[in-house]
Amino acid sequence: MPRRVPLGLGHLGHQVEGGNTNNDWWDFEHDPASLARASSGDGIDHYHRYAEDFALLASLGHNTHRLSLEWSRIEPAPGEYSSAAIGHYRRVLTALRDSGMTAFVTLHHFTLPRWFAARGGWLAPDATGVFARYCRHVSAELGTLMPFVCTINEPQMVALHGYLEGYHPPGVTNVMKWKRVGGVLLEAHRAAVAAVRDQAGSRVGLAVQLPLLAPVDAETPAFLDIRHEIVDRYLEDPGGDWLGVQYYRKQWVDPAAPALFAPPPAGTALTQMGWAVHPDGLREMLHRAAEPGCRST
Structure with missing residues (x-):
């Protein structure tokens, strides 16, 4: 069936x-x-x-x-x-x-x-x-x-x-x-x-x-720390029977910025809320959530 x-x-x-x-x-x-x-x-x-x-x-x-x-x-x-x-x-x-x-x-x-x-x-x-x-x-x-x-x-x-x-x-x-x-x-x-x-x-x-996070410049230790706080720590071993993934946008991380994020680059397609349109990020973050060590169904 x-x-x-x-x-x-x-x-x-x-x-x-x-x-x-x-x-x-x-x-x-x-x-x-x-x-x-x-x-x-x-x-x-x-x-x-x-x-x-x-x-x-x-x-x-x-x-x-x-x-x-x-x-x-x-x-x-x-x-x-x-x-x-x-x-x-x-x-x-x-x-x-x-x-x-x-x-x-x-x-x-x-x-x-x-x-x-x-x-x-x-x-x-x-x-x-x-x-x-x-x-x-x-x-x-x-x-x-x-x-x-x-x-x-x-x-x-x-x-x-x-x-x-x-x-x-x-x-x-x-x-x-x-x-x-x-x-x-x-x-x-x-x-x-x-x-x-x-x-x-x-x-x-x-x-x-799970936003798709990208560094403004390079993957520095500061960027990796921010990604850990927002993404990685919630995937390591969250516990439970299932893990739900919600995806809305790509974001550019600037560790030097007060709120950590930089505006999307000029020319980026945006939603009415000003969020970067990046549909491939859903596939990428689903694969990230399904990596060994992440409990997802």
């Missing part, structure tokens, strides 16, 4: 659900000093219209859908879990299953509960344990509806954008904190893998963004 190839879309809950007012991104969007340009507001009201959305996707031939759970809804205060939020996501995942699509559920996709961010976010001493606690609770409640689980979406971008470039929460620009948070997120991923496996039979993994 022909192989059934997964076909689907994914979404970040904060972008589409609407009304996620209890997380750090909501605060960031409404801070005039931040680089956020607009509020997520009501999004596309996916929180209420999920069944309609799934029906549309199924009608287009999709058989897989990736979605994220909003941590701040599920755990609105430390150790306090909302049965209403769990019930909502149970209905969402049931509707997704009944539509004939396989669920890939992301447990952390950029947004943090306000209380978690206020106590230091990923730099808090017990951040890994607190995140694992949340993952364990979600898996115990929803595990039978989550055949595939992604622990953290793009951990290296959470670290890079939030703690070095500063255009994601918490808006920090500090090299040491960037590297430290990258390590914490890997620890949090591994702790989440153990928590999910302890409670559910889900196949659990990690989704990483």
